[in-house]
Amino acid sequence: xxxxxxxxxxxxxxxxxxxxxxxxxxxxxxxxxxxxxDATNARNFAGLNFxxxxxxxxxxxxxxxxKKVLLALNTYPQAASWGRWTAAVxxxxxxxxxxxxxxDLGLMDYxxxxxxxLQRHLSVQGSATSHEAINFYAERFGVRRxxxxxxxxLAQIEQVVKNTPVEIEVFGFGGLCVMVEGRCMLSAWACGDxxxxxxxxxxxxxxxxxxxxxxxxSRLNGVLIDRYxxxxxTAYPTLCKGRFEVEGETYYxxxxxxxxxxxxxxxxxxxIGVKAVKIEGRQRSPAYVxxxxxxxxxxxxxxxxxxxxxxPRREWVAGLDRHAEGSQHTLGAFSRPWK
Amino acid sequence: MSMKVSLGPIQYYWPRxxxxxxxxxxxxxxxxxxxxxxxxxxxxxxxxFEEWLAIAETLAAAGKEVVLSTQVLTEGEGDLxxxxxxxxxxxxxxxxxxxxxxxxxxxxxxWVAGPHLNVYNPESLRILLGLGATRWVAPIESSGDxxxxxxxxxxxxxxxxxxxxxxxxxxxxxxxxRRYNLQKEACAWRCLEHPExxxxxxxxxxxxxxxNGIQTQSAKVYSxxxxxxxxxxxxxxxxxxxxxxxxxxDILRALRDGKxxxxxxxxxxxxxxxxxxxxxxx
Numbered sequence: 001x002x003x004x005x006x007x008x009x010x011x012x013x014x015x016x017x018x019x020x021x022x023x024x025x026x027x028x029x030x031x032x033x034x035x036x037x038d039a040t041n042a043r044n045f046a047g048l049n050f051x052x053x054x055x056x057x058x059x060x061x062x063x064x065x066x067k068k069v070l071l072a073l074n075t076y077p078q079a080a081s082w083g084r085w086t087a088a089v090x091x092x093x094x095x096x097x098x099x100x101x102x103x104d105l106g107l108m109d110y111x112x113x114x115x116x117x118l119q120r121h122l123s124v125q126g127s128a129t130s131h132e133a134i135n136f137y138a139e140r141f142g143v144r145r146x147x148x149x150x151x152x153x154l155a156q157i158e159q160v161v162k163n164t165p166v167e168i169e170v171f172g173f174g175g176l177c178v179m180v181e182g183r184c185m186l187s188a189w190a191c192g193d194x195x196x197x198x199x200x201x202x203x204x205x206x207x208x209x210x211x212x213x214x215x216x217x218s219r220l221n222g223v224l225i226d227r228y229x230x231x232x233x234t235a236y237p238t239l240c241k242g243r244f245e246v247e248g249e250t251y252y253x254x255x256x257x258x259x260x261x262x263x264x265x266x267x268x269x270x271x272i273g274v275k276a277v278k279i280e281g282r283q284r285s286p287a288y289v290x291x292x293x294x295x296x297x298x299x300x301x302x303x304x305x306x307x308x309x310x311x312p313r314r315e316w317v318a319g320l321d322r323h324a325e326g327s328q329h330t331l332g333a334f335s336r337p338w339k
Numbered sequence: 340m341s342m343k344v345s346l347g348p349i350q351y352y353w354p355r356x357x358x359x360x361x362x363x364x365x366x367x368x369x370x371x372x373x374x375x376x377x378x379x380x381x382x383x384x385x386x387x388f389e390e391w392l393a394i395a396e397t398l399a400a401a402g403k404e405v406v407l408s409t410q411v412l413t414e415g416e417g418d419l420x421x422x423x424x425x426x427x428x429x430x431x432x433x434x435x436x437x438x439x440x441x442x443x444x445x446x447x448x449x450w451v452a453g454p455h456l457n458v459y460n461p462e463s464l465r466i467l468l469g470l471g472a473t474r475w476v477a478p479i480e481s482s483g484d485x486x487x488x489x490x491x492x493x494x495x496x497x498x499x500x501x502x503x504x505x506x507x508x509x510x511x512x513x514x515x516x517r518r519y520n521l522q523k524e525a526c527a528w529r530c531l532e533h534p535e536x537x538x539x540x541x542x543x544x545x546x547x548x549x550x551n552g553i554q555t556q557s558a559k560v561y562s563x564x565x566x567x568x569x570x571x572x573x574x575x576x577x578x579x580x581x582x583x584x585x586x587x588x589d590i591l592r593a594l595r596d597g598k599x600x601x602x603x604x605x606x607x608x609x610x611x612x613x614x615x616x617x618x619x620x621x
Contacts, residue, residue: 079460079461079485079487079489079492080484080488104457105456105463106460106461106464106465107462107463109466110462126457127437127457128437128438129412129437130413130418130419132413132422132438132443133437133441136438136439140466151412151511152414153414159416179509180412180511183411183412183455184507184508185507186555188610189480189507189615189616191615192609196457197485221615223617224542224543227542242541244539244540244541245539246538246540246550247537254555
């Protein structure tokens with residue numbers, strides 16, 4: 001069994017629904033992460049996520065197969081809504097969730113004091129990019145694992161790993177934030193819905209598509225994010241991934257519509273001691289979860305067996321490319337062509 | 340309670356002489372608190388740390404409270420070394436802008452919990468106060484309800500970003516270098532040519548954002564100059580002005596004189612009213 005190897009890496013997969021959770025577990029996830037049907041998590045989308053009954057059923061399904069469930073409580077509560085977040089922590093403890101993913105300092109403290117036996121992971125929304133920040137959460141709140149923002153290079157991640165007892169989880173695949181998570185107010189600026197407080201970015205309710213004489217236009221709360229010529233491939237108007245004009249040039253001024261894919265870096269992740277790889281996409285379908293999980297399961301097993309000889313199989317890359325935003329994949333901060 | 344006025348750290352990369360000239364004018368300006376230091380990019384080195392300390396002494400001698408701000412995004416050991424120097428300065432208060440700085444400051448007395456620590460509720464603030472913070476700068480996107488919710492249960496000296504282009508996002512990527520197709524490590528410090536950043540417009544010509552190295556700002560100036568009464572009522576005691584290359588002292592004077600917002604038609608205030616930041620309510 002892979003568990004007996006000195007080197008192991010958890011595959012952490014998303015679930016926006018019970019069918020997605022089952023798909024993840026059936027296809028090889030070690031952990032499944034999910035959220036409740038409200039603003040307590042960073043994928044607060046209509047029709048998505050779990051109520052108490054679905055969570056209980058998901059836990060039974062996962063635990064029956066010796067897999068684990070993470071509850072994401074990774075938004076920042078406010079005084080008026082504080083009780084909803086603490087109730088979610090209590091629910092996680094009551095139902096036997098294996099760990100919670102938290103960003104807010106106060107909520108982390110509440111969980112630590114009230115349910116010390118409930119494992120705590122620091123969310124990527126906590127913006128902890130250095131071992132100093134991560135060790136702060138470890139010393140104060142007994143954080144076991146942290147999810148790194150998608151801004152660090154491999155050498156920087158290696159430095160973090162060497163200087164903290166906290167397990168390091170990195171994003172391996174899926175939607176890519178080019179901004180430091182937890183430090184981006186662009187959606188709040190343009191639409192009002194904030195990833196930090198409301199759990200949404202560039203929300204669907206603010207999106208408008210319109211055919212105009214100049215082309216097909218996508219807008220977010222009235223702000224023109226992109227305009228497409230006939231036949232041009234369109235992308236969801238995530239506001240950092242539109243085309244804008246800077247000093248007379250129109251281009252993807254912040255980031256292209258592309259997704260993260262780090263599958264070729266698995267041996268490096270293993271070498272430097274990364275403990276878990278996370279797949280983004282709680283808003284995606286069970287079919288996406290099944291296919292992406294299956295490919296990453298095979299890839300991680302192959303990397304564990306082959307180590308430095310590992311190379312991504314062509315069929316994995318093709319399979320993953322089908323799920324990329326704008327059909328483009330990038331190594332994100334790992335390759336740093338812009339550095 | 341009378342309101343204090345603060346000047347935030349310079350967000351842009353200005354030539355050394357321009358920085359000195361700017362703070363010479365600030366020494367004589369009506370401002371109570373001045374935050375100093377490079378907070379955006381560790382590649383910006385027009386001023387050595389010792390020069391920042393010299394400016395701090397000049398401002399302190401002019402009767403200003405000086406606070407040294409730490410870099411918001413720390414990526415590696417080099418960045419952490421800079422933060423440690425700021426924390427260990429031994430003379431001036433420090434504004435912590437990430438949890439790494441908070442760890443270094445824990446137990447020290449009188450530091451400032453900066454606007455990038457994501458303190459949205461009284462429980463989070465209480466923890467930082469327990470570690471020695473004595474002032475809270477509200478998150479950039481704070482509404483009046485968020486601020487009141489924190490301060491009703493956890494009163495403390497509170498500050499808010501009240502005037503300037505909002506620092507909305509941070510990245511490892513440099514968008515100024517990207518505009519010039521330069522690698523970040525070989526950026527040639529092109530942001531020196533843009534003392535107020537580079538304006539980013541939508542394809543229908545509307546100014547939307549400002550690119551400032553690894554930071555993205557609002558194109559519109561955010562102004563709470565017309566909201567002083569509701570800010571005071573919410574418990575805010577300090578209004579922060581963000582330095583611009585032109586007109587900063589005029590804004591400080593307008594605040595002292597309580598004249599409201601002289602540019603009301605061009606500025607926005609949405610966040611304070613719980614709306615999209617770029618909107619203007621009333």
